[in-house]
Amino acid sequence: MSDPFNPDYRISDEERHRAMQDLGAHFAAGRLDSETYDARLTQVAQATMKSEISPLFDDLPANTAIAASHDRFYTAAEIDKAAQRGGNIRHGIMGLSIVAAIAGTYAYPIMIILIPTVFILLYVMKLGPESWYKPSARQLERERMREVRLEQMRHKQAIQMSIAQQQAEQKALRQQKIQEINSLAMDLTSDALKRFQNRR
Numbered sequence: 001m002s003d004p005f006n007p008d009y010r011i012s013d014e015e016r017h018r019a020m021q022d023l024g025a026h027f028a029a030g031r032l033d034s035e036t037y038d039a040r041l042t043q044v045a046q047a048t049m050k051s052e053i054s055p056l057f058d059d060l061p062a063n064t065a066i067a068a069s070h071d072r073f074y075t076a077a078e079i080d081k082a083a084q085r086g087g088n089i090r091h092g093i094m095g096l097s098i099v100a101a102i103a104g105t106y107a108y109p110i111m112i113i114l115i116p117t118v119f120i121l122l123y124v125m126k127l128g129p130e131s132w133y134k135p136s137a138r139q140l141e142r143e144r145m146r147e148v149r150l151e152q153m154r155h156k157q158a159i160q161m162s163i164a165q166q167q168a169e170q171k172a173l174r175q176q177k178i179q180e181i182n183s184l185a186m187d188l189t190s191d192a193l194k195r196f197q198n199r200r
Contacts, residue, residue: 010048
């Protein structure tokens with residue numbers, strides 16, 4: 001039975017996200033080291049009930065400024081992963097310009113200048129959308145939520161596999177009991193028939 005003064009309930013993605021942001025604020029304030037922060041983020045991602053998240057904040061001060069803050073915090077790995085996506089676009093454009101320059105060199109020898117020109121535009125002058133060079137908060141948030149959903153899906157699959165295994169074990173146990181009961185019934189029937197035949 002649940003405690004009416006401290007009800008436990010299933011948490012939503014928004015509550016999970018808010019807990020991650022609060023942990024990020026504590027990490028940025030220096031209250032958590034990177035290992036503890038990553039471990040707690042993993043626990044938040046796997047949490048389904050409020051009681052699984054609450055203990056993660058027991059040793060941290062309750063700060064209303066953190067809860068009211070709209071700043072988002074991201075790990076270096078999350079930023080690097082999102083930045084690589086922008087790099088892929090730049091590398092693709094550079095590769096296509098090399099192919100075009102080499103192919104066009106036969107018709108127009110001046111096309112060979114296209115390679116260093118595109119390189120300077122993309123990598124030195126950083127021409128193009130900002131998302132090619134620095135991931136936006138929206139991209140980082142999408143990436144983080146994708147990771148959370150993936151972790152939830154893995155957790156759900158592990159639970160389903162565990163349930164399926166338990167059901168298979170229970171089914172095997174039921175079949176074994178049925179066989180034992182059938183064997184016992186056959187033995188009792190056989191004994192009863194023998195006694196009946198002996199009376200004649």
